[in-house]
Structure formats: structure tokens, C-alpha cells
Amino acid sequence: MPPTTCGDLGVRVTRFQVVIMISPTQILIICLSLKLALDVYEYSKYQNGYTNIKTTVAAMSVAFTLYCGYYLLIRPVNIRRTLAHLGYDGLSQNQWASNERMNMIKQAMKLKKKGQMPPVFPNGWISLIESDQVKLEQVQYVSALGEHFAVFRSKNGIINILDAYCPHLGSNMAFGGSVIGNSLQCPFHGWTFSGNNGKCVKIANSCSSVIPRVSVKKWISCEENGFIFVWYHAEKEPPHWYPPKLINKNLLYRGRSEHYTNSHVQEIEENGADLSHFSLLHKDAGVGGLYMSQVLKSIWNYVGHHEWKSSWKVSQNEIHKTELEIEHTFELFNRFRVGEIIAKANQIGPGLVILNMKFSIGTISIIQVITPVEPLIQKIVQHVYCPWQLSLFAPLVLKMETIMLERDIVIWNHKTYVEKPLCTKEELTLLSYRQWFKQFYSENSPKFSFKKETMEW
Numbered sequence: 001m002p003p004t005t006c007g008d009l010g011v012r013v014t015r016f017q018v019v020i021m022i023s024p025t026q027i028l029i030i031c032l033s034l035k036l037a038l039d040v041y042e043y044s045k046y047q048n049g050y051t052n053i054k055t056t057v058a059a060m061s062v063a064f065t066l067y068c069g070y071y072l073l074i075r076p077v078n079i080r081r082t083l084a085h086l087g088y089d090g091l092s093q094n095q096w097a098s099n100e101r102m103n104m105i106k107q108a109m110k111l112k113k114k115g116q117m118p119p120v121f122p123n124g125w126i127s128l129i130e131s132d133q134v135k136l137e138q139v140q141y142v143s144a145l146g147e148h149f150a151v152f153r154s155k156n157g158i159i160n161i162l163d164a165y166c167p168h169l170g171s172n173m174a175f176g177g178s179v180i181g182n183s184l185q186c187p188f189h190g191w192t193f194s195g196n197n198g199k200c201v202k203i204a205n206s207c208s209s210v211i212p213r214v215s216v217k218k219w220i221s222c223e224e225n226g227f228i229f230v231w232y233h234a235e236k237e238p239p240h241w242y243p244p245k246l247i248n249k250n251l252l253y254r255g256r257s258e259h260y261t262n263s264h265v266q267e268i269e270e271n272g273a274d275l276s277h278f279s280l281l282h283k284d285a286g287v288g289g290l291y292m293s294q295v296l297k298s299i300w301n302y303v304g305h306h307e308w309k310s311s312w313k314v315s316q317n318e319i320h321k322t323e324l325e326i327e328h329t330f331e332l333f334n335r336f337r338v339g340e341i342i343a344k345a346n347q348i349g350p351g352l353v354i355l356n357m358k359f360s361i362g363t364i365s366i367i368q369v370i371t372p373v374e375p376l377i378q379k380i381v382q383h384v385y386c387p388w389q390l391s392l393f394a395p396l397v398l399k400m401e402t403i404m405l406e407r408d409i410v411i412w413n414h415k416t417y418v419e420k421p422l423c424t425k426e427e428l429t430l431l432s433y434r435q436w437f438k439q440f441y442s443e444n445s446p447k448f449s450f451k452k453e454t455m456e457w
């Protein structure tokens, strides 16, 4: 197995070492907890005139409770899984050999039957990076959609996206480039490109006042709901719709998840219109998903199971949207209906889904974005938001959601794309979905090509 990250605990476990990663906030919380524990200790000593084991235990318990309380109740969750974490457990006996495992995963990805796939990069708004990962006057490199982006934020907070490679001598400006005003300066010889239009506006250290008429590609971008989106269109058409604004000051951010999967971009959201898979793949209780042992499975089966009812349709008002409605209940001990949730998911364009789960005291919203990092590697990021009264519950909902997502990922990692699926009457929504998704492909949308010319490739 690759190094395991227990995100919530900030502990990284490798074969030979345990690394504790602690942030300044965590150090502050630990110090405050210890200080309080010492106060309790001193107070108790003062009261009793002597110290005893009970006092020490009480003081340590206070510190521990405070620290756990911070982790469980206050800190937003951060669930991260790389490709190596999910779906490839059967490949390697030696779970610790991460290099060997990654090589096996690459081999499995190469050998996977691809099928007759639609184009690999759809037209529309695609999230490149999360807003908080591009700080003021910073630049970040993102490789996605077969392109190379330099995403930078000017001093006044405006986001610009330019092609990352400098036309002068090919330096990648996102590595060491400087944000100057609303422009990006290349670190190699100082050519500077405007964030407004990509034109070269200055050449550092040049005595010539003539600025060459060169430019880099300026990408249309927008920043909404904590994500930075680029407008990608194979025919270079301008945007005719925008991601809606969802987040307001009454909603609290309660955590994120990040996953990678080896599949075509369409397979991920198509899953919502595949209504019949809910009642099998997402039925079992328990965390282990597809890799659960039979013993564990039978224990969980005794505890209960998930029940799903769902419907899917294209939005009547806006053609680039779909509406999925899911009714979920958990049948405790297979008898008592608990955990009733009505969820509505809107897919907006090819790479954005907004999932709203209604409870009697408020709504928890999960924003999901999908980025085609490579033709067959998708990055899925989810952010969870809620009103304050649901702030303890929302991280748990995100964790439950990722348990279900990870079951899908195991399937996606290994499945082939079936161009003409054999659908039952109940599964016709899947075909409607594919018909709907065609609007995001155009004549020049990049296609996946796979050449097998020899036995070695």
C-alpha cells in the first residue's frame, strides 16, 4: 500500500516512519489544551494540598477532550485519495511497496479495455483549482484538458488564466513567475504578459523600448463557490451560460474531499442517471465497500441497509442542466426506517454538480467538480456547506457521500466504455443522459486515440 494519510489526524504512516504533521493552528490548540490541563492540575493541588493520580488523569482528560472536540466538531474535514488508494488492492500482495504498486496501477490503466469512447474533453466551464490554493500575487500551474495553465491572482484578488509556456524561450511561467499588478512575469528573461489579454507588455532588463507583438493565450475564467473555472470550447465559442452562485455568508464551509479515478469524464456524472445501480452497489451498509470481507459484510447486513428511490430528467428551463432526485432511507436492523434524506442534484454543464440534502432544520449542500486531468484520469473535488445548526452533521454527511463515491470509483477504474449499452426499460434514463451530454462535444473536441502496433506498447 502507498503511504497512508489519515487526513483528520495529520499523521502519515509509511513503512519505516510515522510522521506527525501539525499546523500552527493545531499547535495553538494543543498549547491551550495543555495550559488548561495544567490549570486544572494546579487548582486541584491547591484545593487538596497534594497531587494524586486522579488529578493528573483529570487534567489529561480535559486536554484530550478539548483536542478531540476541536478535531471532531470544529475543524473542516479533508478527505484525500489518490489513484493508488482505490480500486487496485487486488494487484499487489506487498501492500507496502508503493513504487511497485504504482507501476502495477499504470500497467492496469494501460491494459484496460477502452471501448469506443466519445471525445475526452467536453466543452463548458471546467474547474481547474480551488480558490484557496491560489493566494494573492501567487501563480499556480495546472495541467488539464490537454492544456497547460498558469492560474494567477493579482494583488486586488482578480484571477487570470494564461497559457503557462512563455513564447520567448519556453519557460513554464507558473514555476517561479512573478505576479506584477495584473500581469505575469516570466522568471527566465522577464517578459511580462497582461492578465487582461495575454499581450506582452514589458521586457525586463531590455533597453529597447519596442515590445514585440507577441502574446500568450488568455483563457476566459470565472471564480464561483470556492472554485476557479476555465471556459473550454474546442470551437472557441464564448460562454453562453455561467456557474450559478450558491455560497452566501450564512453558509459554513465544513470540509472537502479529493479523489482521482481512471475513467472517461462522462462515466462519472452518467452514474446519476444510471438509476438501477443504486439498489445494488449502494445498498450495503459499512465502510469497506467492494472489498469488505464476507464476515464483515454479514455483520453489516445485520445492522441494516440503504434503500434508494430516484428519478432523473433534463431541466425544462435550461438545456445545460439536469435534475436528479433521490430518496434515501437506512433500514436499521432491516426493519426500522431511519436516516431519511431527500436529495436533489443538479448537474450544470459537463463538470459541476450541486447536491442539496434537505433536513427539517436546514439544507446541506455539496458542490462537486470534475476536472479531466488526462483523457482517462479525472479529479473529483467536493466541498460541503451548511447553516450553523448542521455544522456538526455536515462533515459526517460528506464522509458518507465519499463512501458511496468510492464504491463507484472502484467500478469506474476498471470498467470499459460501452457505446451501446444493453438497457432494460428502467435504465432508459442512461440513454437520455448520453443524448443530453452530446451538447458538450463539437466537431473539434479531442478524441482518444489508442494505437497498438506491436505486442509491446
Ligand code: FES
Pocket: 166, 167, 168, 169, 170, 171, 186, 187, 188, 189, 190, 191
Ligand atoms: S523564456 Fe520567458 S522570458 Fe525568456
Ligand SMILES: [Fe+2]
Pocket: 271, 277, 281, 282, 404, 408
Ligand atoms: Fe453510484
